Amino acid sequence: MQCFMLQMVLLKIAFCVDGMISEDAGLKISLSSEGLFHLADAAVKFGAKELVKITLPEISGSTKAAGGTVTYDLTNMRVVNEIQPSFNVHLVLKEGVKIQISDMLVRLSGNWRYRYKIGFIDITDHGSFDAKLSGLVLSIYLSPVKTQDGKLQINTMNCAGKFNDVDLDIHSKVSWLYDLIKDNIEKSANQPCAIFEQIRTSVLNKYLLKLPMHFSVTSSLTFDYQLHDAPAINDGSVDFYLNGQFSAVETNKLFNRLPQMDQKRSGGASDRMADATVSQNLINSLVYSLKQSSYLRRVVTKNDLPKYMDGFLNTTCLTFKCFAFFIPQLGKLYPNSFVEITINSEQIPDGKILKDGILISVKNLTIDFQARFPNNSLVDLFTFAVNTSLVVSINITKDASTVFWHVGNFTFNSQLERSYISWIPSYLMSKISGFVLRFAVITEINLRGKTGLKIKSIPNIELLDTEVHFNDGFVSAGCNFRLKTKFDW
Structure with a gap:
């Protein structure tokens, strides 16, 4: 029976x-603030670990330097280490969930290659670099929504933040190369909201759709x-x-x-x-x-x-x-x-x-x-x-x-x-x-x-x-x- x-x-x-x-409605499903914090803690820790699986997009470009033209490529950029951040969760009545993340440190590694041409002189070189991004301040405003077929998805209403400090070691003494790589990392790698969106769409919402x-x-x-x-x-x-x-x-x-x-x-x-x-x-x-x-x-x-x-x-x-x-x-x-x-x-x-x-x-x-x-x-x-x-x-x-x-x-x-x-x-x-x-x-x-x-x-x-x-x-x-x-x- x-x-x-x-x-x-x-x-x-x-x-x-x-x-x-x-x-x-036959069922009502809710999470208390304590339960939500517990889930958010697991999600933040999981997201931090997911960073090491992410390969950042390759960067290619050209610029003027010391009377010549430099073409460059930054490849194989990836997270090699992370320190789990602290965070807070706030419920905004009738609107959404606000998560504030801070004190996260991320270490990147990658390869660089350039071609420096001055007139008939053509110089090429390549090597690797290591970067440390710290001082993260990230604010994410999320909203749970219902899909057309009645499933749960998480939307981002707003996201703002960045790493305040970028330390770089290019394993080279070329000063303009240091400035070039640091500038590109600050523009591309220092985008925690873009990284979060990648995790939200490819991991979190994908998981929810499979339930x-x-x-x-x-x-x-x-x-x-x-x-x-x-x-x-x-x-x-x-x-x-x-x-x-x-x-x-x-x-x-x-x-x-x-x-x-x-x-x-x-x-x-x-x-x-x-x-x-x-x-x-x-x-x-x-x-x-x-x-x-x-x-x-x-x-x-x-x-x-x-x-x-x-x-x-x-x-x-x-x-x-x-x-x-x-x-x-x-x-x-x-x-x-x-x-x-x-x-x-x-x-x-x-x-x-x-x-x-x-x-x-x-x-x-x-x-x-x-x-x-x-x-x-x-x-x-x-x-x-x-x-x-x-x-x-x-x-x-x-x-x-x-x-x-x-x-x-x-x-x-x-x-x-x-x-x-x-x-x-x-x-x-x-x-x-x-x-x-x-x-x-x-x-x-x-x-x-x-x-x-x-x-x-x-x-x-x-x-x-x-x-x-x-x-x-x-x-x-x-x-x-x-x-x-x-x-x-």
């Missing part, structure tokens, strides 16, 4: 903080999401509103009756770096998809009952611990056979988030009783129409690696719908039906829930101090997180 826990997968990919859930928007939750159930609105910059958080949608693989039908929803959040674990909220809409989508993917159809056989109920579904028996004891004609009509019970829902169940769990109500559930002969053929016995409900409570480990659940508050009301044998004690059979449901189905669900369900971790992210809270209309879960050392962008 992992189906009851699918929504918890979302709690590992969606973070949010206090606020309003946008109309029709999957379609997940196979099980072999018959999928989950899709996309941004509902452009991300919002609020006081203390960056908020992302997303549409989340479960669907059944074999039918490919989406839940198309999402109600209008504007649910204010209360409670939760807002002291965490990140906090996730799953709305009532997403639960409605989940329950609908479970119905479409046949998760709510169950066949109970003699093998599904606990050990102490061995023989209960026999049609031939000598004690009262047997189904046929209450309907003697079963043994006469179908001796040495077994009763099978098929539970099926033709209607979409209702799922409602309460303070103590998720209330799942099913109306007009059918319970069909059949006899299976020794030759494996089946014959219909009778059918009950049932209204039932139960509450699923959920818990999760601190590292969000395992989810546990428990089904309680089970209610059951039934009525005989049709019978293919002459007489049955309908009231007693109704009680027995509820008894079988409770001990053959609910007990199994709770045994699995006690063992727990392992959840696939998010690559390169470690979740800590996770807590789950149920509220009227939504589920929230708060956690801290830590990026692993070798974060692969």
Whole structure:
């Protein structure tokens, strides 16, 4: 019964903080200031390391020098070393994120070659140079935006900055060559905004575009999401509103009756770096998809009952611990056979988030009783129409690696719908039906829930101090997180 826990997968990919859930958005994803600083720290460190992979454009040109003409080339310019900078992150309400970087030192190396021509005299030379750029002051103003297909991209609203000091060693005593190379480095290499733009477009946004928007939750159930609105910059958080949608693989039908929803959040674990909220809409989508993917159809056989109920579904028996004891004609009509019970829902169940769990109500559930002969053929016995409900409570480990659940508050009301044998004690059979449901189905669900369900971790992210809270209309879960050392962008 992992189906009851699918929504918890979302709690590992969606973070949010206090606020309003946008109309029709199934998920709200936000980062607190602390969480944003943690991500920015990883991004700045990663960006600094990416510098050593960047080869600066070659520079060629000509100039007048000492009565002659000099043509020159600066090639193979690259970063050979860097010192990670300090930085600050500021949220600008309703506008963007401002990152200020300082105290960064970058060492460059490259090759130079020139041809100096004075009249008939032609002089050529080549060598290498080393440069040190320090005193960086860089201010970057970023804005998270929504693409046409609902993905996240980062735009640069403004960028300004430079290295204040350039020290150069050209390994040559030609003074005009020193001035020439230094002037070109200050014009081309000393452009941290251009370097940042290269990292933003070729690394960061490329990584964001590759993030999957379609997940196979099980072999018959999928989950899709996309941004509902452009991300919002609020006081203390960056908020992302997303549409989340479960669907059944074999039918490919989406839940198309999402109600209008504007649910204010209360409670939760807002002291965490990140906090996730799953709305009532997403639960409605989940329950609908479970119905479409046949998760709510169950066949109970003699093998599904606990050990102490061995023989209960026999049609031939000598004690009262047997189904046929209450309907003697079963043994006469179908001796040495077994009763099978098929539970099926033709209607979409209702799922409602309460303070103590998720209330799942099913109306007009059918319970069909059949006899299976020794030759494996089946014959219909009778059918009950049932209204039932139960509450699923959920818990999760601190590292969000395992989810546990428990089904309680089970209610059951039934009525005989049709019978293919002459007489049955309908009231007693109704009680027995509820008894079988409770001990053959609910007990199994709770045994699995006690063992727990392992959840696939998010690559390169470690979740800590996770807590789950149920509220009227939504589920929230708060956690801290830590990026692993070798974060692969």
